[in-house]
Amino acid sequence: MKRKCSACDNKENLTIYPNKLCQRCFSKKKEDELLIKGIKLPISSKHLIDNYLVREKPIRLIALENNLKPHKISSILDYYLIPKRNFADINKKSINENIFQDLNTESAYLLGYIFTDGHLALNKKKNQFFLHIYSKYKYQLENVKEIFKSNSKIQYRRQTNYGGIVQGEIYWIYIENQKIIKSLLGLGMTTNKNTSIKFPEIPEHLKNHFLRGCWAGSGCVSLYKNTILSQITIGSIDFIEEIERYLNLNGLKKRNIYSNKNSKKDSYVIRYATKDSEKLYKLLYGNKTQHTTCKRHEKKYVEKFGPIK
Ligand SMILES: [Zn+2]
Known part of the structure; x- marks a missing residue:
């Protein structure tokens, strides 16, 4: 049985979290929570999901395209709770x-x-x-x-x-x-x-x-x-x-x-x-x-x- 997101009709094959939100809605929620606290991260969760999860770009490439350091991208992924790939495992x-x-x-x-x-x-x-x-x-x-x-x-x-x-x-x-x-x-x-x-x-x-x-x-x-x-x-x-x-x-x-x-x-x-x-x-x-x-x-x-x- 394929689980569905309770907040959108996203058909992408992304993770569904225990709160029944898909990765996009889940990360957007995190992004909004930070905004309420007055914190605006330099990259939106949508941009990161599109580039990192969907298009599978490496972190260093996303960093380059956004004029940021790779470790910054890495920590933003953590903020949005986007799971990081383990390259050794993938290989x-x-x-x-x-x-x-x-x-x-x-x-x-x-x-x-x-x-x-x-x-x-x-x-x-x-x-x-x-x-x-x-x-x-x-x-x-x-x-x-x-x-x-x-x-x-x-x-x-x-x-x-x-x-x-x-x-x-x-x-x-x-x-x-x-x-x-x-x-x-x-x-x-x-x-x-x-x-x-x-x-x-x-x-x-x-x-x-x-x-x-x-x-x-x-x-x-x-x-x-x-x-x-x-x-x-x-x-x-x-x-x-x-x-x-x-x-x-x-x-x-x-x-x-x-x-x-x-x-x-x-x-x-x-x-x-x-x-x-x-x-x-x-x-x-x-x-x-x-x-x-x-x-x-x-x-x-x-x-x-x-x-x-
Ligand atoms: Zn969703």
Whole structure:
């Protein structure tokens, strides 16, 4: 049974207090009580509920927008009896923080995706690492969210043009759960992954899922007329050598690793033509699951080779 506010017909999903007032009416009552005593706080309860509870803005942002110190905002929240969020709790609730403790199909795929397309950076103020995962494709991040069992928001930036420098539109999610970060560091994720990242030690039967994630992150599949080309570009020579070795062990032809001259940073490429692309397709997509697929790659493989039986 959903309780209703006795003073208004507010349909928002806010707390109803024992006196049967919703958060808005309850806080307004506190505000009026203070006004009667001649105390006018610099922010109204309505403004705080709108921004802090409904729009979920952080305290420091509300402080900035109102030209006040964060501790002042915090004490005004207390005056109005607006419950404060506990950031650590929210973070724990909203994500499966044990995901990399015991790898499976989904987490192995996700690990590959993060190793190639995730960015680990240090928050100097907190002295903690955090992770950004960027993509041009929203569905890739929706898969990431599903696998993480996370309710964090997918953020979006439109294409921008700063004095002729065009930055394409991009989606990203931000992860600061320290248990996840530590697992990733333990598996070999680095801040300087472009040059120094190593292929992680993971069970043999999960390597194809890991690699499917790597391909989703920095691989490319192109189909032109009747020719399909699969390639992957990696900044770390050790990492790409291990990919090449693994694929060779699994029946693909030995390939040369080329240094990529087109990119700003050093990177390395391996390419597979049609015949080996079919082997790669069967190896990577043979036992994929709903959330561990790169739709645009799979579509081209299916177009060329048909679905895997
Ligand atoms: Zn109410």
